[in-house]
Amino acid sequence: MSPAGAPARFSLNQETIRQWSLPELVAGCSAAGVGSVGLWRDPVERFGVRETAKLVAGAGLRVSSLCRGGFFTAADPDGRAAALEDNRRAVEEAAELGADALVLVSGGLPDGDRDLAGARRRIVDILGDLVPYAAGHGVRLGIEPLHPMYAADRCVVSTLGQALDIAEEFPATRVGVVVDSYHLWWDERLPSEVRRAGEAGRIVSVQVADWVTPLPEGVLLGRGQLGDGSIDLRAFRELTDSAGYRGPVEVEIFHPGLWARDGEEVLREVIDRYREHVA
Amino acid sequence: MSPAGAPARFSLNQETIRQWSLPELVAGCSAAGVGSVGLWRDPVERFGVRETAKLVAGAGLRVSSLCRGGFFTAADPDGRAAALEDNRRAVEEAAELGADALVLVSGGLPDGDRDLAGARRRIVDILGDLVPYAAGHGVRLGIEPLHPMYAADRCVVSTLGQALDIAEEFPATRVGVVVDSYHLWWDERLPSEVRRAGEAGRIVSVQVADWVTPLPEGVLLGRGQLGDGSIDLRAFRELTDSAGYRGPVEVEIFHPGLWARDGEEVLREVIDRYREHVA
Numbered sequence: 001m002s003p004a005g006a007p008a009r010f011s012l013n014q015e016t017i018r019q020w021s022l023p024e025l026v027a028g029c030s031a032a033g034v035g036s037v038g039l040w041r042d043p044v045e046r047f048g049v050r051e052t053a054k055l056v057a058g059a060g061l062r063v064s065s066l067c068r069g070g071f072f073t074a075a076d077p078d079g080r081a082a083a084l085e086d087n088r089r090a091v092e093e094a095a096e097l098g099a100d101a102l103v104l105v106s107g108g109l110p111d112g113d114r115d116l117a118g119a120r121r122r123i124v125d126i127l128g129d130l131v132p133y134a135a136g137h138g139v140r141l142g143i144e145p146l147h148p149m150y151a152a153d154r155c156v157v158s159t160l161g162q163a164l165d166i167a168e169e170f171p172a173t174r175v176g177v178v179v180d181s182y183h184l185w186w187d188e189r190l191p192s193e194v195r196r197a198g199e200a201g202r203i204v205s206v207q208v209a210d211w212v213t214p215l216p217e218g219v220l221l222g223r224g225q226l227g228d229g230s231i232d233l234r235a236f237r238e239l240t241d242s243a244g245y246r247g248p249v250e251v252e253i254f255h256p257g258l259w260a261r262d263g264e265e266v267l268r269e270v271i272d273r274y275r276e277h278v279a
Numbered sequence: 280m281s282p283a284g285a286p287a288r289f290s291l292n293q294e295t296i297r298q299w300s301l302p303e304l305v306a307g308c309s310a311a312g313v314g315s316v317g318l319w320r321d322p323v324e325r326f327g328v329r330e331t332a333k334l335v336a337g338a339g340l341r342v343s344s345l346c347r348g349g350f351f352t353a354a355d356p357d358g359r360a361a362a363l364e365d366n367r368r369a370v371e372e373a374a375e376l377g378a379d380a381l382v383l384v385s386g387g388l389p390d391g392d393r394d395l396a397g398a399r400r401r402i403v404d405i406l407g408d409l410v411p412y413a414a415g416h417g418v419r420l421g422i423e424p425l426h427p428m429y430a431a432d433r434c435v436v437s438t439l440g441q442a443l444d445i446a447e448e449f450p451a452t453r454v455g456v457v458v459d460s461y462h463l464w465w466d467e468r469l470p471s472e473v474r475r476a477g478e479a480g481r482i483v484s485v486q487v488a489d490w491v492t493p494l495p496e497g498v499l500l501g502r503g504q505l506g507d508g509s510i511d512l513r514a515f516r517e518l519t520d521s522a523g524y525r526g527p528v529e530v531e532i533f534h535p536g537l538w539a540r541d542g543e544e545v546l547r548e549v550i551d552r553y554r555e556h557v558a
Contacts, residue, residue, distance in 0.1 A: 114511040116465070149428040151465040152509040153492045158465050186395070186430035186437050213432045217496040230431040232393040 005033025006271045007279045011064040013038035013207065013252035016270060020263045022047045026059045032267050036062040036248040038207075041093060053096050064248035065142065065178070065205045066090070066099040072126045073107035073119040073156060080126060083107075087130050095137040100247065101204040102134065103142050103178050108153040119156045124169050131170050142204035143167050144178035147186075149219055160184055160193040167202050176204030179240055180252070182223050185211060185231040191239055198243020206240045208233055208278055209253045223253045226273035233277045249278060284312025285550045286558045290343040292317035292486065292531035295549060299542045301326045305338045311546050315341040315527040317486075320372060332376050343527040344421065344457070344484045345369070345378040351405045352386035352398040352435060359405060362386075366409050373418045379526065380421040380483040381413065382457050387432040398435045403448050410449050421483035422446050423457035426465075428498055439463055439472040446481055455483035458519055459531070461502050464490060464510045470518055477522025485519045487512055487557055488532045502532045505552035512556045528557060 012034050014025055022043060029037055037056065044052045044066070056063060069090035074080050087104075094102040106123050113119065127141070134141050145163040146155035157163050163177040177197050184190050197203050210229030216222040226233055237249055251270050258266050291313050293304055301322060308316055316335065323331045323345070335342060348369035353359050366383075373381040385402050392398065406420075413420050424442040425434035436442050442456040456476050463469050476482050489508030495501040505512055516528055530549050537545050 109509050114509055117467070120467075147428065148426065148465040149494065149498070152490055159467075162467060186427040188396070188399075188438075188441060211431055214497040215428065215494070218493040219428070219498065230388050230393055 006035070007275060008035065009247070009249050010034060010271065010274055011036035011038055011248035011250040012267065012270070013065075013067075013250045014040050014043060015067075016251055016253045016258060017263045017266050019259050022052055022055060024263060026055050026061060028263055028267055029061060030059045032271060034267070036064040036250070038065040038067065038250045038252060039063055039097065039099070040067045041090060044093065044097070049093050049096050053098070056097065062248065063097045063099040064250050065101050065103050066094045066097055068103040068105050068144075069141070070104035071107035072104075072123045073110060075110050075113060075118075075122070079110070080122075084126060084129055088133055091130070091134045091137050091139045094139045099139070101140045101142040101176065101178070103144050103205065105144055105146060106155045106157045108151065108156060116151065116156055120162070120166075123157065124166055127166070127170065127175065131174050135174050140173070140204055141175045142178040143175065144180060145183055147183040159187055159189070160197065161189060164193060164197055164200070164202065168200070172201045176202040178205040178207060179203055180207040180209070181231050181233055181236045182207075182209040182211060185236065194239050194243045198240070198245060201244075203240060203243065203245045205250060206237070206245055206247065207250045207252045208236065209251070221254045221256055223255055225253060225255065225258065226251065226270065227277040237278050285314070286554060287314065288526070288528050289313060289550065289553055289558075290315035290317055290527035290529040291546065291549070292344075292346075292529045293319050293322060294346075295530055295532045295537060296542045296545050298538050301331055301334060303542060305334050305340060307542055307546055308340060309338045311550060313546070315343040315529070317344040317346065317529045317531060318342055318376065318378070319346045320369060323372065323376070328372050328375050335376065341527065342376045342378040343529050344380050344382050345373045345376055347382040347384050347423075348420070349383035350386035351383075351402045352389060354389050354392060354397075354401065358389075359401075363405060363408055367412055370409070370413045370416050370418045374416040378418070380419045380455065380457070382421050382423050382484065384423055384425060385434045385436045387430065387435060395430065395435055399441070399445075402436070403445055406445070406449065406454065410453050414453050419452070419483055420454045421457040422454065423459060424462055426462040438466055438468070439476065440468060443472060443476055443479070443481065447479070451480045455481040457484040457486060458482055459486035459488070460510050460512055460515045461486075461488040461490060464515065473518050473522045477519070477524060480523075482519060482522065482524040484529060485516070485524055485526065486529045486531045487515065488530070500533045500535055502534055504532060504534065504537065505530065505549065506556040516557050
């Protein structure tokens, strides 16, 4: 670690500085003493999965997560088969990268479908096929609840409690949950559900971003730099610590303002903010 | 009721056709056989509270709700006093209009404040002063949980369960809850919480709008026409029925697309959609 190295558990999710190529990401993280990165399938596939694995391992970086599998909610057999096939590829990629977890975003409602409960049941059903495949590859799955504002079009799993209900259909060594401040901060049940997740050994990833308003159109790219918003991020991190989580804390901010700036400058700022508001 | 009259429990919230003046609203509702309207303080104050009460009563219209009081979360004494004063005026207005309920939107986090639990506690505190005043005026208060996407800047009460926890600090004849499909549809606990609210006699208002994506910037004006989105509105209404609610079902849609059209045409469409998707 460099003298100005990032805190030990700090992890940089690749999308936070998406202007960086994979070699720039690895070089930038190495220079800043960052020990872990969260990767995304699209840029990894473009660069090559094997090449990425080699690059990352060569730099001694840990892959704290691979985003993402999921989108499990198709109601028709073809859609289900396509989702399963795509998720098997994601498992293989996570295995090759040695990722701590493959993050699963469950998917929203199919077009014209208004049956949230049915969509949630289909997630358990398809995981019944995916979990053995992931186990065979030594890959742990992490179900990520997304903010309820994404329930219709992106993820019908809206709370940590729901994610745990699904995860608990499978062994804790195989399926856990992703605990992201941006999605969960508003929920007064969060403390009890984080304890429940920790006691069961099911926290596979912790991610942080801040909540800033007004939300942008489409509500995808408005996550806030640490400290710019409404979330008590230190209390959030301490909550996961007190539940027994000791792994990387991944900074995952989707914000065009960060993408328009120099990557090294953004990383310095993110690390400074992490020290001030999270560590 | 006219031959093509609206269904008996149909209520039109004024903001759904905000291009209408109060006389236009009353005339339009009367012509369409609508028996109830939900009113908003701003247009009522501009027209005059007494004049509105006279106009509405003269047409035989029931006022299913007055929106809105609340914004209770100021942490400083001056802010608290101002909120209490404004809410006393809202109570007086609701009394003069004979509204079934005064809707309370609790308020978000004060600037720079990250303590959601503290803000939620302050709501109970200020209601301790407001409830006796409302009781003295014969006005029933309705705590409205808003979607979690508004937790930071508009309403720290994000679920029906939280709203009930607050309401239950006070007698059911004085404080109830507002059950709005747009805010609550995603919550798997909704059926049990609606039953809880119904058994306690605390459902003071039921509102409907559909959930459509993508959400617009600021996420305020993107509510969907009934049937255009992801919510099973009939199941939602039946849920409130089965919990014992027998009052008006208020259509409250904030959407610039509806505001740009002819009011009578919008009302006809809303009533048709209500028959098709809600009644």
